[in-house]
Amino acid sequence: MSLLSVNNLAIDFTTRDGTVNAVSDISFTVDKGETLGIVGESGSGKSVSCYSLLGLIPMPPGHIKNGSALFDGIDLLRANEKTMRQIRGKRISMIFQDPMTSLNPYMRVGQQIIEPLLQHNKITQQAAKEKAIALLEEVGISDAANRYQQYPHEFSGGMRQRVVIAMALITEPDLLIADEPTTALDVTIQAQILELIHQLQQRRNIAVIFISHDLDVIKRMADRTIVMEKGFIVEQGNTQDIFYSPTQSYTKKLIASIPSCAKPENYRFTGDKDSRFLELNDISISYGNKNNAFKAVDNVSLTVKQGEILGLVGESGCGKTSLSHSIVRLVDIQQGQICLQQNPLETLQGSALKATRKDIQMIFQDPYASLNPRMTVFNTLAEPLRLHGIASDANELNSKVLSLMQDVGLEASWANKYPHEFSGGQRQRIAIARALAVEPQLIIADEPVSALDVTIQAQILSLLLELCQQRQLTMIFISHDLAVVRYIADRTAVMNQGKIVEINDTETVYQNPSDPYTKSLLAARV
């Protein structure tokens, strides 16, 4: 008999716009010791269905319309609160996405780890502490006895997720639900955490439900996989079958959206190989005061050729964003020189700076945060046109805005809508249109597809490639995602701890990396 068997589960959410079927009639089972992967894009219902098993969805607005979830003979959807409290944290544990927000910042980590143990088992504080310290060591936290006394903010992201894992496993549960446990982490850390979860599962023979939007992660972790779309299960089966011989068109589309290859031939750089469009010489950027300076960028030199797409890869905190912000003068450099077509940028002031700003535009990671929620699409796009005096009258402004919208694949009738009325992908199209409005020569795209689902990501990437070619744009494309950079960049620069450790043609970097850090990054891919 299966450890968990979910039958015909259906969950509704009541919203202002009516009832939304978040989960519709899904059934699946999990056996002891196996890993079930649930993959799907945002809004597919993968998290909601698992949260409902532990009664963690807010009701209202949530409402379980139908179905049952038998766990060891108990229907989790109908059990009373007392029974559920004995199951939560004791027999079924959870790991959440962001270890920073899922740990209580006001409590020492040790107290948080032993809390489920004290809640469910008859055990003394001292015995619980010993057990927790042993477990912390097992999940790879050195100096565990001291770390036990620290607060979450004293841990790095990867270490925090190890704490969360220890917290989930301390009661030796039968089932572990991991909801995007590595999404907030860097690739090298992600690889370590995935390996850790895998090992712990083998050692303890626990069942795992692994939820992720990342197909590669699911492919690596899961024995069986469920593909969800819009609240339905599209396909389920052995992970190998799902990935290598998918039967449903949505699954095929999802798998095809993973950028897995080199840049398409027809979009490759063909311009002047010796051009020096943008030159950075010995750039250094520090934060903090003199006594306590943190060098974010350390003596970086870089040349970007006219018409190429330069990929800038690195993990969080490597300095890639600081470097890009210095080019648009959002941060000041302490040392070095930035030249755009032989004109120094770092000393520009006033109107000269404003004029140059027109030539360099940025696209940010989260279009929802970077678009003004109180401005319509039309006004968002018209503002830079007015500011730089590009359109002379209202008619020209109107036609310019509409043609921009057309270029990025937005319908003209949407011009008077506000950002919240669009999906994530459409919002990023607006942000791209805004950047293109002033006809810049250089685009700096800072993680432009990181917040998007894979199918949308693929669309935006091909849109960017097309626009760069049509408009002969030069682009610096910043990402932590190696596959995305490989798909879009002509050359790739790898940054680590404020320095560029390697820069070369993209395929050379990916196939014959010369720097040990680049090698470790590539090895960490799942």
Next chain:
Amino acid sequence: MMRFFVGRLLQSIPVIFIVITATFFLVRAAPGGPFDAEKTLSPEVIERLNERYNLDAPMYEQYFDYLGHLVQGDFGPSFRYTNRTVTEIIYAGLPITFELAIYAIMIALVIGILAGMLAAIKPNSAQDYIPMSLAMTGICMPSFLLGPLLVLVFGIWLQWLPVSGWGYSPGDKILPAITLGSTYAAYIARLTRGGMLEILSQDYIRTAKAKGLSTASIIFRHALRGGLSPVVAFLGPAIAGLLAGSFVVETIFQIPGLGRFYVQAAFNRDYTMILGTTILLSCLIVLLNMLSDLLAVWLNPRLALSNEKN
């Protein structure tokens, strides 16, 4: 922590100095003087009085003279209460006002935190609306209305509690403390509700629930500490406000506290008395704000870290 404390202490010196200077010149710039009365005194008498209190000296001389006495802890003689020094008057009244303020803030904290928590646990239900409506009423109702109402109900109709005095009969401290504390209870209830709602929506509350903790454990162990941080920030200014605002309550209940002197000093142009009480209150405000900052750091370990970095 010690460095933070000392730093804040040093920062407060210029603040107090500015308060002293501004008050000194402002009271003298105001029309009227300490010896203006309904019955006009003869010029000779006024002259002798001015001479006695050094008011005929040039302004700057008076100022430095005052500062000189102040650093020795001498607030000078009262211009109005002959033969009493300002220090004596403060010494007699402050403990009473302070005691009243402490009772009031304790009542405010207990009622406010409980009401705010109840409201936050079930937002948008009767459990939320009833205490929050009462809180709104508490904020809107001035103490010169609430005080007499309480006296009418509990003192005169029910005859449960004495209606005035301080320490003469058992229970005579209850009504003044409730009158003074009720407005603050209402503010604290609203701050607690807001703080708790914010914290209860955090991911780590969901984590706590997923551990199998009961609602009570989640509230007390995980939510309260963070949820009370707005209350802690409010506490310093609140106590200072209680001290300064005790005048009305002291008058209603015939309490010989400091509030009465503070207000009357302004009417009487009793320069030294105004200065003395103002300096005392501003020192208390600075000190209490500092204490509430320290408490906030103690409650939130992340603040301690950012202070160490600075």
